[in-house]
Amino acid sequence: PAAHAVVLTGEVRATDAQAIITPQSNSAPVVIRFFVPEGDSVKQGDVVLRIDPGQSAAMIPDLDARIEQSQAKGDKDIAELEVKALDAELALVDAEAELAAARIDAKIPKGLVADLDYDRYQGELDRATREAALKRQQLAEAREAVRRRTSDAALEVRKLVVQREYHALMVRTSEVRADRDGYVVHGFNNNWIGGRIDEGSSTMPGSRAGEVVSGSGTRV
Secondary structure (H helix, E strand, O other), X not given: OOOOOOOOOOOOEEOOEEEEEOOOOOOOOEEEEEEOOOOOEEOOOOEXXXXXXXXXXXXXXXXXHHHHHHHHHHHHHHHHHHHHHHHHHHHHHHHXXXXXXXXXXXXXXXXXXXXXXXXXXXXXXXXXXXXXHHHHHHHHHHHHHHXXXXXXXXXXXXXXXXXXXXXXXXXXXXXXXXXXXXXXXXXXXXXXXXXXXXXXXXXXXXXXXXXXXXXXXXXX
16 A cells, blocks of 8 residues: 655643743733753752742842831830830839828828918828829820830831732742652743743743653653
């Protein structure tokens, strides 16, 4: 029988492979900043591809410094307010001691002391009562200032931590890690740019940039 030539078109793909998908980005196309050379072996957990994370990578050390500074400033402010609260507490102790003494003097019957002394004792009791009330209020305000500054400091640090976590997430999502041991195979652009996808290539977010193949078998 006559021999017939058969031509097949398509791709040879591994049957057990991890697709390397270009990470999502706020812009398109994206430039691949790092791509393991084709044919190189990788271990599970290795970074195989990374796109530019924008300003997020630079923001992380800056936010680390701002978090440390915010914590130090908060601790300093709180310590100063706690000293003021302690002073207010001591002032209240003194005021209450004076009030206790004034109450004793004011209880002396009018007939047992001179009228001038009796009036002076009553006036001193009134003054000591108002002074003690003022010191109680000042102590309450000092303690509230400590509580409020502690809460504000924690909120300030938390806001910075959330920002850092966001930028760290942007950095993590800008890279692809191998989920198995194998070899890296680069793919081809399916858009108008064409050509093999290598480090420095432009490609679309969500597109297939290549594979990590384990060598267990292939298919067309």
